[in-house]
Amino acid sequence: MLEDTEISIDKKRARESFDRAVETYDAHAALQRMVVDNMIDSLDIIRVAPKTILDIGAGTGYCARSLERLFPRAQTILLDLSPSMLAYASSKDNRWRKRQRYLCADAESLPIADGTIDFVFSSLTFQWCNDLDKLFAECRRILKPEGLLLFSSLGPDTLRELRGAWAAVDQSPHINQFIDMHDVGDAMIRAGFASPVLECDMTTVNYDDVFGVMRDLRGIGAVNALSGRRRGLSTPRTIKRMSAHYEAHRRDGKLPATYEIVYGHAWCPDPGSRAQDGSTVATFPFADIRKRK
Numbered sequence: 507m508l509e510d511t512e513i514s515i516d517k518k519r520a521r522e523s524f525d526r527a528v529e530t531y532d533a534h535a536a537l538q539r540m541v542v543d544n545m546i547d548s549l550d551i552i553r554v555a556p557k558t559i560l561d562i563g564a565g566t567g568y569c570a571r572s573l574e575r576l577f578p579r580a581q582t583i584l585l586d587l588s589p590s591m592l593a594y595a596s597s598k599d600n601r602w603r604k605r606q607r608y609l610c611a612d613a614e615s616l617p618i619a620d621g622t623i624d625f626v627f628s629s630l631t632f633q634w635c636n637d638l639d640k641l642f643a644e645c646r647r648i649l650k651p652e653g654l655l656l657f658s659s660l661g662p663d664t665l666r667e668l669r670g671a672w673a674a675v676d677q678s679p680h681i682n683q684f685i686d687m688h689d690v691g692d693a694m695i696r697a698g699f700a701s702p703v704l705e706c707d708m709t710t711v712n713y714d715d716v717f718g719v720m721r722d723l724r725g726i727g728a729v730n731a732l733s734g735r736r737r738g739l740s741t742p743r744t745i746k747r748m749s750a751h752y753e754a755h756r757r758d759g760k761l762p763a764t765y766e767i768v769y770g771h772a773w774c775p776d777p778g779s780r781a782q783d784g785s786t787v788a789t790f791p792f793a794d795i796r797k798r799k
């Protein structure tokens with residue numbers, strides 16, 4: 507749980523920025539699509555045959571459409587904090603829309619009955635939540651026994667270059683606090699999930715300049731939504747100084763932006779079996795799971 511209110515997510519601010527980003531999201535979301543594709547690939551070896559799927563943080567609907575191709579007979583519920591994202595997703599395909607359900611809600615408080623979902627899917631959304639225990643307890647509550655939770659999120663090394671460059675010029679928080687994979691695993695165990703598996707994949711996106719990094723973040727709606735953020739715009743002078751610090755990372759003419767992608771899955775135990783303890787979280791590189799087809 508992010509107890510420090512300075513670094514907790516201001517949900518109203520997050521919702522407004524995702525609402526605003528709805529038209530630009532897809533053009534800036536190459537990394538997000540790659541992560542979803544990796545998760546969909548992993549379903550070749552994580553066997554599941556769901557009748558009901560919940561996509562938490564559905565965004566513009568890319569994940570739900572990929573899931574629909576894989577499980578054409580399942581009913582998918584798209585859930586998002588942002589009403590504009592849901593409206594956009596539902597407007598994309600009339601035929602497809604008729605078979606989907608849309609829920610505007612917070613992942614930490616799911617308006618869904620206990621034990622009704624076979625498969626909870628969520629890509630790059632959990633990092634927008636403040637209380638992992640609440641989040642995983644909600645996922646566990648709505649899953650049927652032997653239901654699957656599959657998610658991706660971001661780890662602490664994400665955007666370390668940008669975080670460091672901002673830290674060199676002012677003291678206010680600019681980048682979300684991303685949670686360590688081991689703490690995520692512990693929260694899954696506390697929620698009573700069985701056979702949790704976590705993997706971590708470092709990805710670098712290269713840019714011509716720091717403004718490219720910031721354009722992509724703004725384009726997908728990932729603005730500074732920290733409660734303790736400094737209000738008002740940074741001055742051109744501050745941005746110039748921040749940019750100069752970021753330049754220290756330039757290699758082969760490009761500026762890298764690191765993303766620590768955390769992939770996780772776990773099962774809702776059936777009532778007859780005991781949940782596993784914290785010593786049983788399996789962790790290994792995501793590439794391995796994709797090779798074992």
Ligand SMILES: C[S@@+](CC[C@H](N)C(=O)[O-])C[C@H]1O[C@@H](n2cnc3c(N)ncnc32)[C@H](O)[C@@H]1O
Nearest residue numbers: 524538563564565586587588612613629631634
């Ligand atoms: C980075 S986007 C990912 C969208 C989509 N899953 C994808 O991979 O393209 C994060 C999405 O999560 C939604 N979101 C953020 N915080 C949320 C919360 N607490 N509950 C539900 N949705 C949330 C945002 O509105 C946004 O659509």
